[in-house]
Amino acid sequence: MPDPSTDRIATAPSRGIDEPVCRVEDLTVDFETADGLVRALRGVSLEIGRGEILALVGESGSGKTVLSSCLLGLPPASLKTTVGGSVVVAGVDMVNGSDADRRVARRQTIGAVFQDPLTSLDPMMRIGDQVAERGATRARATAALEDCGVPEPGMRLRQWPHQLSGGLRQRVSIAAAITAGSSTPRRGPGVDTAQASAGDGVPALLIADEPTTALDVRVQAQIIALFARLRDEHGCSIVLVTHDLGVAAQIADRIAVMSAGELCEVGSTEQILRDPQHEYTKSLLAARIDINRMPVSITERSRVVAERRDDDALRLEGISKHYPKAGGRRGEIFTAVDDVSLTVPAGGSVALVGESGCGKSTLLRIAAGLTKADSGGVHVAPGSGRPQLVFQDAGSSLTPWFSIGQGIEERLRVQGVSRREAPDRARELLAQVGLDARAAGARPRALSGGQRQRAAIARALASDPRILLCDEPVSALDASHASRVLDLLDELRASLGIALLMVTHDLAVARRISDETAVMYGGRIIERSASEQLFAEPREDYTRQLIAASPSVY
Amino acid sequence: MVRAVAVRLASLVGVLLLLAIAVFLIQRLLPADPVRAVLGRNASPDEIAARRSELGFDDPLPVQLVRFLGDLLSGDLGTSLRTRSPVSADIAAYLPATLELVFVATVIALLGGLIVGVLSARGGWLSGVIRVVTAAGASAPSFLLAILGILLLYRQLGLFPAGGRSSDLLATSTPTGFLLVDRLLAGDPAGWLDALHHVLLPAFVLAVGSTVAIARVLRGSLRSVDSLDFVRSARAKGFTALQVTTRHTLRNSLNPALSMTGLQVGMLLSGAVVVETVFSWPGIGAYLSASIGFSDLPAIVGVVLVLGVAYVVINFVVDMLQLVVDPRLRSA
Numbered sequence: 109m110p111d112p113s114t115d116r117i118a119t120a121p122s123r124g125i126d127e128p129v130c131r132v133e134d135l136t137v138d139f140e141t142a143d144g145l146v147r148a149l150r151g152v153s154l155e156i157g158r159g160e161i162l163a164l165v166g167e168s169g170s171g172k173t174v175l176s177s178c179l180l181g182l183p184p185a186s187l188k189t190t191v192g193g194s195v196v197v198a199g200v201d202m203v204n205g206s207d208a209d210r211r212v213a214r215r216q217t218i219g220a221v222f223q224d225p226l227t228s229l230d231p232m233m234r235i236g237d238q239v240a241e242r243g244a245t246r247a248r249a250t251a252a253l254e255d256c257g258v259p260e261p262g263m264r265l266r267q268w269p270h271q272l273s274g275g276l277r278q279r280v281s282i283a284a285a286i287t288a289g290s291s292t293p294r295r296g297p298g299v300d301t302a303q304a305s306a307g308d309g310v311p312a313l314l315i316a317d318e319p320t321t322a323l324d325v326r327v328q329a330q331i332i333a334l335f336a337r338l339r340d341e342h343g344c345s346i347v348l349v350t351h352d353l354g355v356a357a358q359i360a361d362r363i364a365v366m367s368a369g370e371l372c373e374v375g376s377t378e379q380i381l382r383d384p385q386h387e388y389t390k391s392l393l394a395a396r397i398d399i400n401r402m403p404v405s406i407t408e409r410s411r412v413v414a415e416r417r418d419d420d421a422l423r424l425e426g427i428s429k430h431y432p433k434a435g436g437r438r439g440e441i442f443t444a445v446d447d448v449s450l451t452v453p454a455g456g457s458v459a460l461v462g463e464s465g466c467g468k469s470t471l472l473r474i475a476a477g478l479t480k481a482d483s484g485g486v487h488v489a490p491g492s493g494r495p496q497l498v499f500q501d502a503g504s505s506l507t508p509w510f511s512i513g514q515g516i517e518e519r520l521r522v523q524g525v526s527r528r529e530a531p532d533r534a535r536e537l538l539a540q541v542g543l544d545a546r547a548a549g550a551r552p553r554a555l556s557g558g559q560r561q562r563a564a565i566a567r568a569l570a571s572d573p574r575i576l577l578c579d580e581p582v583s584a585l586d587a588s589h590a591s592r593v594l595d596l597l598d599e600l601r602a603s604l605g606i607a608l609l610m611v612t613h614d615l616a617v618a619r620r621i622s623d624e625t626a627v628m629y630g631g632r633i634i635e636r637s638a639s640e641q642l643f644a645e646p647r648e649d650y651t652r653q654l655i656a657a658s659p660s661v662y
Numbered sequence: 663m664v665r666a667v668a669v670r671l672a673s674l675v676g677v678l679l680l681l682a683i684a685v686f687l688i689q690r691l692l693p694a695d696p697v698r699a700v701l702g703r704n705a706s707p708d709e710i711a712a713r714r715s716e717l718g719f720d721d722p723l724p725v726q727l728v729r730f731l732g733d734l735l736s737g738d739l740g741t742s743l744r745t746r747s748p749v750s751a752d753i754a755a756y757l758p759a760t761l762e763l764v765f766v767a768t769v770i771a772l773l774g775g776l777i778v779g780v781l782s783a784r785g786g787w788l789s790g791v792i793r794v795v796t797a798a799g800a801s802a803p804s805f806l807l808a809i810l811g812i813l814l815l816y817r818q819l820g821l822f823p824a825g826g827r828s829s830d831l832l833a834t835s836t837p838t839g840f841l842l843v844d845r846l847l848a849g850d851p852a853g854w855l856d857a858l859h860h861v862l863l864p865a866f867v868l869a870v871g872s873t874v875a876i877a878r879v880l881r882g883s884l885r886s887v888d889s890l891d892f893v894r895s896a897r898a899k900g901f902t903a904l905q906v907t908t909r910h911t912l913r914n915s916l917n918p919a920l921s922m923t924g925l926q927v928g929m930l931l932s933g934a935v936v937v938e939t940v941f942s943w944p945g946i947g948a949y950l951s952a953s954i955g956f957s958d959l960p961a962i963v964g965v966v967l968v969l970g971v972a973y974v975v976i977n978f979v980v981d982m983l984q985l986v987v988d989p990r991l992r993s994a
Binding site for chain 2: 180182211212213214215216218219220222223224227228229230231232233241242268270281284285289315
């Protein structure tokens, strides 16, 4: 492992060269589960320097979240946990220190931001009370909100979380995280006061666990810029936990790559991205679906499919959908979809991209027949069967007490397949999506996210549909699984001639999978063209913004 | 906020109207003939027919319904066949004692439910012990608990009186009819304590089942809220477990427990019939069971209506409390 301190100096010579804010030494965490001891962290050692942003990158189960919760001194409490080694933050040992010492450190020295801004604020406490909860004054809370780019901060103090958008709520979470308790009057027994604060009551260490994963790309870019400002203006050290090397590339000074509870590689962002040493880092980079780099096969595919598009598998004509405005007066309506027409050629693939609330999922549900449009028509080519849906979260779309095989057999039986033939046919379908016969007997919980999504696709194929409608099918998956699921969808398109209509917020996914991409904004399709053209020469300013905000390692 | 209250108020009126109509229909569908009950076994058919038309039983059903609703609005519940006095006067005499008992029981159930719920949600050995004890308490029928309570706490230990509202058997309660309120108004602390002493054991027996129900709902709610992100945020801010519970977890867990409390008040009102009998509590439960034995239809209908109204009103209060607790409900 390269010496972290020299790396930091090499990348950010202007920032602190004194004592690190946090020193992790030989940290080991074991969980006692029903299946025995599980080692979540295996002897992790790491230093976080003053005023640096360290990205902690890895796939799910790599231990990055366990490590970040140990930095807070709050190892997961749901299981019986044994922690060895030490984590020292500003002079307090967050593993072996007393409860009181660790609480004081959390109050004064550490701030934490979590993934989902919709759930990480208390819905029943006013914004101002949450930001000032650690004993800050009203003025200080207002200043923190302003600092985090919340418009009209004084008025926000009286508002409740549900009155704010997701992006604003995440800014409020960050404002609450950087409003530490005063360090002088209530000085804790073990806290090294000189180290506790980065200045202005901003905690010395900010731990952000996937802080932008639930946000739209443009908001994500703003939050990332906010982190950079906290580092540059307040000298705050930030640990950014993320599954996405692209996000790390945008902001981190250093990147630490984790896998299976171990630290594979730590180095400057430049070095990790350009000259990765560890095999795992290389595989992460290779698997990443990046908007600026497509596998060679993609360009070929577009040509193959172009020859087929003589008839349409699915035609949406003049679709509109209105809802009563949430929290609005009687009669006020919200137009979710506004006179949208769209065709999906047989065997073709169309991606609908846009930010949350743009109407893309409503349109997909209308195409699937799950929601009724207020006006317009859905035309499915004769003999195509009912379009089948694949959802984002395969975990909750599969019945938990059915085995995978049973779930598929149930669908087959509805199609009129006999009880005797159904199990064999189910196994064929599973083979088609790359799952073996063992998966047929497993329950959804026993499978990985990628396997579950494959099973969901196999179930969708049970009725032999000509059209698959996919709602963010890979958003919940790690990069390696995501690209393989996309490959699978592509294969199904080639071998079975199935047309795809896919909703995604991720432009890289759209570029990777679709012949055509349609950009939705405010319920309308504002731009639509062949994917290669759209990404190379976006016509609309909005499309350009989306593309520019998409994280990339290139 | 105004709209949220208005919506609930409108539904309150609707539910009360439906309740009145349902009671009216049940009354007409029952095989018991109220005229025959008034006139006795030996009345001649002519007499019965004359009385029927006099009482309006020959009118079309909708006409009878409108008259019934009109009488209700003017507070006229008819005349009791058993006591020969207006049902409204009888209820006014007996209801305060029952409401007092149910009110004390509700307070016990709510406080007990909160304490037991919070303690059992924390895990550890205490939580296990509490769950076993409360499960046993909840599965015992209330009359059994009442008898056990009297045997143990009155006969063996002499800690509580065996029955009645007060040591002074002839004590009347004016002006409100609520002994605890009246004696406070009269500036009689010793009498107030005596009344409290009398109400505690029956109220406790009545409240046991509801306490457990509320505690279980609260426990489940606390545990699911406890795994939410904002609780983790609160811990990350460096608060103690107790601070996190009181500042965040509890308020977020309160609404399911409040819903359960509203439902349980209905159980308490009907459970009062049994408990009042065992503790010779001069409430509406005793009045109701006597009326049932006598097929005193006007009295039964009156009591059912009044209990129904109490139940609906209490659940309206619960709705309002939930609006106070959860700001998100106010915009709906």
